[in-house]
Amino acid sequence: MELFTNQVLAGIATGAIYACMALAVVMIYQAIDHLNFAQGEMAMFSTFISWQLMQWGVPYWGAFIITLAFSFVAGIAIERILFKPLAKAPVLTNVAGFIALFAIINSSAGLIWDFTIKQYPTPFGSAPFLGSQLISTHQAGMIGVTVLLLLGLYFFFQYTRIGLAMRAAASVPESARLVGINTSWMIALGWGMATAIGAIAGMLIAPVVFLEPNMMGGVLIYGFAAAVLGGLTSPFGAVVGGFLVGIFENLAGTYIPGVGNELKLPIALALIISVLVVKPAGLFGRHIVKRV
Amino acid sequence: MFGRTIRAAALAAAVISLASGGALAQKKYDTGATDTEIKVGNLMPYSGPGSAYGVIGQVEAAYFKMINDKGGINGRKVNFISYDDAYSPPKAVEQTRKLVESDEVLLMFDPLGTANNTAIQKYLTSKKVPQLFVAAGATKFNDPKNFPWTTGWQPSYQSEARAYAKYILKEKPNAKVAVFFQNDDLGKDYLKGLKDKLGARIIAEESYETTEPTIDTHIVKLKASGADTLVNISSPKFAAQAIKKIAEIDWKPLHILSNVSSSIGSVIKPAGFENAQGVVSATYLKDPSDPQWDNDPGMKEFQSFLAKYYPEGNKRDILLITGYALAETLAQTLKQCGDDLTRENVMKQAANLKDWRTEALLPGIYMNTSPTDFAPISQLRLMRLSGEKWELFGDVINGDTDD
Structure with missing residues (x-):
C-alpha cells in the first residue's frame, strides 16, 4: 500500500511536468490546428535564455519576466517569418517546418551552451512538501503555477474580447474574418502565448530534470499524450491529462507484469493511439467544441 | 648417411639463421611505417x-x-x-x-x-x-x-563493478544491494560484474531508459525495497537526478556511483554538493582539478x-x-x-x-x-565525496583478480 501511495504521489509530481507541457501544446493547437513538434525545444531555448540572464546577475523573477517577454516576441516572430508563408501549404509541409525548427533550435542551444547539464534554481525551494518526502515544495509550486495558468487562460478565453476573437479565428476562420477579426494576427498571437507558456513550463521543469539541450525530448512526447488524452481543444483537459498520464505511467510500470520499465515510453504512445481511436476528442474536448 | 643428415641439418640451420639474422638487422615495415x-x-x-x-x-x-x-x-x-x-x-x-x-x-x-x-x-x-x-x-x-x-x-565496466563489489563485501558483508542501471550495454556490463561477485546480495534491480524525463519513480521503488546500499550506474544527467532525489526522499544508503558519472563539474555540482556527501566512486587517473x-x-x-x-x-x-x-x-x-x-x-x-x-x-x-589479456588498466582506487571534492581512500583494488 505504501508503494502504491508513493507511486501515485510520484506520478502526480511527474504529471505536473507533463501538464505544463500539455498546456503549451494545446495553446498552439488552438491557434493553428497542428501539433508543434518544436514546442519542447522552444521551451528549452527560453529556459536557457533565463539561465543565461541569471548567470549575468539578473534576479530570478527579473529573468522570469524578461524571458516571458522574449518568448512571446520570439513566438510571434517565428510565426511571421516561418509559418505564415506556409499557412496555405499542406500539413506535411508544416510538419517538415516543425522538424526543421526542432533541429535548428536543439543544435543552436548545444552550440551556444554545450551539452553538459546545468543546475537551474527554483523559487519554491526543494524541501519536502507538508512532510511528504515524495513531493517537494518545488513540485507543489509547479502544480500551483499550472493551476493558476489554467485559470488565467480560462478567463482570458471566456471573458476577454481578444480571447474570444482568438477562439473564433481558430475554429471558424472564414466567419471570423467576415466579422472583422484579423485572423492572421490572432494566429501570431497564439504562437506568442504558446511560446510564453512553454517558457514557463521549461523554467518549472528544469530544476527537476536539469537544464540541457535535450531536456524536453521525452517530456514533449508525454505532453502530447496528456494533451490528446484530455482533449486537444481543452486546456483544462490537458492539465488533467498530464496528471493522469503521470500516475498511469508509474502504476503500469510498477504493477502490470511484463510491462515494466522498458515499456514506459510505449505506454505513452499506446495511450495516444487508443484515445485517438476510441475517443478522438479526448476526455474533455467535445464540450468545448460544442460551445464554439 | 649420417654425415649427409648432419650436412643437411647444418645447411638448414645456416639458412634459417641467415634468414632470421637478416630480419633482425633489417628493418621491417607494414603499410604506414617507414624509416622516417x-x-x-x-x-x-x-x-x-x-x-x-x-x-x-x-x-x-x-x-x-x-x-x-x-x-x-x-x-x-x-x-x-x-x-x-x-x-x-x-x-x-x-x-x-x-x-x-x-x-x-x-x-x-x-x-x-x-x-x-x-x-x-x-x-x-x-x-x-x-x-x-x-x-x-x-x-x-x-x-x-x-x-x-x-x-x-x-x-572495463566489469572490472570497475567488481572493484565496487569487493568493497561492498569487505565493508558491508550483509549488505542489501539495490542496483539502478541504464538499460543498454553500459548498464548491463556493470550489472554483470556486480552479479559475478554479489549474487544474492542484490535484492532489487531497476533499469531506466534514456528517453525518460525523470527517474524519480525508480528511486522511490528502490527505496521501498529496503536496500541499504545503492549502486548507481547511470549517465551524467540521470546520475545527477538520482543524487538529488535520494536526498529529497531522505534515503541514506551507501551510494556507489559509476566512474562514468563522477565528474564534479557536470554531475555533482548540478546535483548539489550537500546532496552528494559520502557518495563513493572509483578512479585511476590523477584529476587535474584536484589541488x-x-x-x-x-x-x-x-x-x-x-x-x-x-x-x-x-x-x-x-x-x-x-x-x-x-x-x-x-x-x-x-x-x-x-x-x-x-x-x-x-x-x-x-x-x-x-x-x-x-x-x-x-x-x-x-x-x-x-x-x-588485452586490458591495460585493471586497477582502481576508491574515492569518497567530501566537501567539494573527491578524497581517495583504501588500497589499489584490482577488478580482474579473485582476491
Missing part, C-alpha cells in the same frame, strides 16, 4: 553531441607534436591523422576506411565510443589493422581470442606540456590528462616495437606492457597486458 614516419589514425567526435570529448584528440595531437619535436620515436616522426566521426557509427566506418585505404595508416589509435568502436571492429579485424587503446569501457574490447586486433585501455596533485611532479610535467603545446586547453579538465596518458601508452608501445613496425609486432608489443605506468595514473596503479 609512423602513420597513426584516430577518430574523435569533434562535432555533434559528443563534441566535448573532442579535446582528447586535440591533446593527443599536441602530445605527438611534442614527441616529434624531441626527435620522434626511435627516430621516426609520428604522423597523427585524426578525423571527425561526429559520434556517429556509420561515419566512423567511413572515416576508418579512408584512414586505412587512402591515408594508409599503420594502426588505429583510441577511437572514441562503444558504438563507434563496435562499428569499426569487424572491418579492422578483417584487414588485420590494430585497433589500439579504444576510448570505451565495454568489456567486449578485451577479447583476444575473437578480436586479436583490438585492445581496451581504461578499466592535492598541484605539487606532484607528474602533474607538473603534464601542466608544462599543456602550457607549451596545448595552451588553449582547460588545464583542469580530466579529459586532457586522459588523452595525454593514452598517447603516452601508444608512444611506449611503439618504442617497444623497435625497428619492427609490422602490424603483428605492434599487437605483440601492445600485449606486452609489463608493470608499466605513466605519471598520469594514480600512485600504485600499473598497466599490464599479456597475449590473453
